[in-house]
Amino acid sequence: MLKETIYKPGHSAQVRIDLHxxxxxxxxxAELHNPETIPDTMDKKVxxxxxxxxxxxxxxxERIKEINRRLPQGRRIYSGVEVSTSLFHxxxxxxxxxxxxxxxxEYERLIALANENQAVTIxxxxxxxxxxxxxxxxxxxxxxxxEVASTMTRDDIRTKTITLCLCMGLVPVAGSDAHCSENLGKxxxxxxxxxxxxKDLAEMIKKGMVTPMTKEGNVExxxx
Numbered sequence: 731m732l733k734e735t736i737y738k739p740g741h742s743a744q745v746r747i748d749l750h751x752x753x754x755x756x757x758x759x760a761e762l763h764n765p766e767t768i769p770d771t772m773d774k775k776v777x778x779x780x781x782x783x784x785x786x787x788x789x790x791x792e793r794i795k796e797i798n799r800r801l802p803q804g805r806r807i808y809s810g811v812e813v814s815t816s817l818f819h820x821x822x823x824x825x826x827x828x829x830x831x832x833x834x835x836e837y838e839r840l841i842a843l844a845n846e847n848q849a850v851t852i853x854x855x856x857x858x859x860x861x862x863x864x865x866x867x868x869x870x871x872x873x874x875x876x877e878v879a880s881t882m883t884r885d886d887i888r889t890k891t892i893t894l895c896l897c898m899g900l901v902p903v904a905g906s907d908a909h910c911s912e913n914l915g916k917x918x919x920x921x922x923x924x925x926x927x928x929k930d931l932a933e934m935i936k937k938g939m940v941t942p943m944t945k946e947g948n949v950e951x952x953x954x
Contacts (some may be wrong), residue, residue, distance in 0.1 A: 771915070856891065917944050920941040
């Protein structure tokens, strides 16, 4: 079972943050997701926050600030990155820049880089990349959290991922892995309050101040 200090289902989490979002600005596979539509989509989807997680690169700080200036109080976007390591894809939140990140970076090296910068590491879709390795817990050691659900995760894979998370005693989170505005906010993580910045968000995830959720229409469902 999960460690008591890591995950407490049912806490009063009111802030919805999609932790896994791609756009046409930095991900060729998301050419249909115009980043300029983000403020309107967040409003329609009732999201308080999203994390931009382009592949192997981070948005410039000024681009993040420019969109945040357009958002009303109580809404915010955060900078992150989805890194294609030698083993898995890992989202990192809390880095100041993309220095030292490149496609195929050694898994252990990325974990060390994140730890040096007090960033949080989230293993995403482990069974989509090198799923055969996930039967060996040693291969997924070092990360802080696992994305247990996304719009790209089938029900059977979700079950396997939740089992892996439980066995490892890691923090379960969820993000849409949206590559278009339609999928934004269909899967997200709830927090007790809106983080002030990326380091704050990283710390909240590490402490397990999370509730992974899915949303179909107006129906919200707790994943665990």
